[in-house]
Amino acid sequence: MIRKAVQVNISDYPEALSELLKDTPVYDSSCSQEAQVIFIDKDGGYYVKKAPKETLKTESLMTEYMHSLGLSAEVLYYGSFNDSDLLLTRRISGEDCADLKYLSEPKRLCDTTAMLLRALHEIEGSDCPVQDRARIYADKVMKGFDGRYYEPDLFQGIWEFKSFDEARFIAEEGLPLLKTDVLLHGDYCLPNILLDDWNFSGYIDLGNGGMGDRHIDILWGIWTLKFNLGTDKYTDRFMDAYGKEKIEPEMLRMVAAMEMIGA
Numbered sequence: 001m002i003r004k005a006v007q008v009n010i011s012d013y014p015e016a017l018s019e020l021l022k023d024t025p026v027y028d029s030s031c032s033q034e035a036q037v038i039f040i041d042k043d044g045g046y047y048v049k050k051a052p053k054e055t056l057k058t059e060s061l062m063t064e065y066m067h068s069l070g071l072s073a074e075v076l077y078y079g080s081f082n083d084s085d086l087l088l089t090r091r092i093s094g095e096d097c098a099d100l101k102y103l104s105e106p107k108r109l110c111d112t113t114a115m116l117l118r119a120l121h122e123i124e125g126s127d128c129p130v131q132d133r134a135r136i137y138a139d140k141v142m143k144g145f146d147g148r149y150y151e152p153d154l155f156q157g158i159w160e161f162k163s164f165d166e167a168r169f170i171a172e173e174g175l176p177l178l179k180t181d182v183l184l185h186g187d188y189c190l191p192n193i194l195l196d197d198w199n200f201s202g203y204i205d206l207g208n209g210g211m212g213d214r215h216i217d218i219l220w221g222i223w224t225l226k227f228n229l230g231t232d233k234y235t236d237r238f239m240d241a242y243g244k245e246k247i248e249p250e251m252l253r254m255v256a257a258m259e260m261i262g263a
């Protein structure tokens with residue numbers, strides 16, 4: 001993660017955070033347009049995620065839950081201020097998997113992320129605060145039934161459909177088959193997986209996590225290797241390392257169709 005020094009306006013933050021931000025070097029660490037993430041270089045380091053009001057509540061709950069399992073960062077503050085939601089977490093050691101250190105060993109990265117995902121999916125999540133991720137997910141897919149979010153090239157070379165109508169047909173076929181039997185990360189991409197010298201140190205960006213269908217995480221685990229390594233040659237290797245006996249290729253194709261049409 002490349003960090004760019006930034007200035008922050010202390011008055012944009014509640015008192016609980018402004019003390020931390022005062023006279024401290026701050027760096028931008030954002031990965032997307034939807035949220036601003038800043039790194040506070042103090043003590044062992046802190047991250048503040050700022051996003052539109054009400055959008056980080058689930059992420060805060062899921063991060064706390066995953067932290068209780070030893071799988072994520074400690075949440076030090078969550079709250080709304082002005083028009084924003086703010087989430088303060090303690091830094092997880094190491095680097096995220098989009099770091100060159102890991103990208104430069106693609107086979108090891110593929111095997112590591114696949115095996116970590118399988119271990120996550122083996123956790124019994126009966127006390128997870130989001131039990132209905134599959135239903136929330138299905139609602140987002142159905143929002144795209146009119147074609148307004150269709151991204152035909154999302155999984156180019158891996159999963160493709162002749163037309164929107166075909167993608168919608170396959171997605172509709174898959175919706176009633178979605179299971180709610182595993183603990184999902186929900187955004188299983190390299191920048192959201194942190195390793196410390198190849199040892200797992202934590203997951204972040206858990207706002208779409210909860211109990212749902214394993215194929216959703218597997219699909220994004222495959223996509224992120226293709227996206228970040230620029231090749232789809234690790235697709236099979238990822239499934240082998242995860243455990244092919246747990247993967248239904250038809251379900252993966254149906255989930256790909258859902259992702260392509262969904263909001």
Ligand SMILES: Nc1ncnc2c1ncn2[C@@H]1O[C@H](COP(=O)(O)OP(=O)(O)OP(=O)(O)O)[C@@H](O)[C@H]1O
Pocket residue numbers: 001029030031032033034035037047049073089090091092093096191192194204205207
């Ligand atoms: N607690 C933390 N410990 C270590 N690194 C962190 C932590 N929180 C965030 N980061 C770093 O900041 C980056 C961006 O954070 P995060 O993934 O939460 O937001 P995002 O991907 O920009 O937002 P979005 O929710 O819109 O996808 C991560 O990829 C990671 O490098």
Ligand SMILES: [Mg+2]
Pocket residue numbers: 031191192204205
């Ligand atoms: Mg992220």
